[in-house]
Each structure stands twice: as structure tokens, then as C-alpha cells.
Amino acid sequence: MAKSKPSLHSNDKEGFIRAFTEEWVELQVEYQGYVKFDLATSSRRGVMRFTCSFVRAADGPEDEVVALYSCEYPTAAVQSLEACLFRCLIQLGRILQARYAYPLGKA
Numbered sequence: 001m002a003k004s005k006p007s008l009h010s011n012d013k014e015g016f017i018r019a020f021t022e023e024w025v026e027l028q029v030e031y032q033g034y035v036k037f038d039l040a041t042s043s044r045r046g047v048m049r050f051t052c053s054f055v056r057a058a059d060g061p062e063d064e065v066v067a068l069y070s071c072e073y074p075t076a077a078v079q080s081l082e083a084c085l086f087r088c089l090i091q092l093g094r095i096l097q098a099r100y101a102y103p104l105g106k107a
Helices: 013-031 081-101
Strands: 034-041 048-056 064-073
Touching (some): 013 034, 013 081, 048 081, 064 081
Antiparallel strands (some): 048 064
């Protein structure tokens, strides 16, 4: 069953933060792991690079990164930092969904 995403407008900063945190929790519960965010500078001046990864505890000494998504801010694609963060988690969720729907990479 597909879950419906909130309908947000570009100037709804509080709504994006709320949706961002709800998506974060939902991903962790649904896929039984945790979301990790890294922030770095981009090669372009004044641009940040966010990398979000989904990690599951492994039997060995290190946890397993199951999915990874990177994006930059600011860009023409999103108008606010809040929207960018929310978009990162939505994309990470899509990657996770595809990975578990097609574990051998076949679509």
C-alpha cells in the first residue's frame, strides 16, 4: 500500500520540517535501521552537499549502508533548505523501496 505524501507549498517551511522529521522516523521504522546525514561543501562556491544514507546494524564490527542519496543546496530544483532536506529523504525512501522490491536489481 503506497503511503500518501503531504501536500506542501514552497513557502511552508514549518510544514517541510514536520514532513521531514515524520519521513525520517517512518523510514527507520519501516526498514529497521537509521538515517545518517552528512554535510560537506560542494566544489561550487556557496553550495552545500547533503548525503543521506540508510544504515542497518550488521553482524560484523561495522554497520551496513543499505542506500545512499546525495543532493546539493541551493539549486534551481528546490527553493528552501527545508524542502531540500525533505526531498533528500523522499529520494532515499524511493531507493530503499526499489532495493527491497527488487533485491537482485531486476525491475
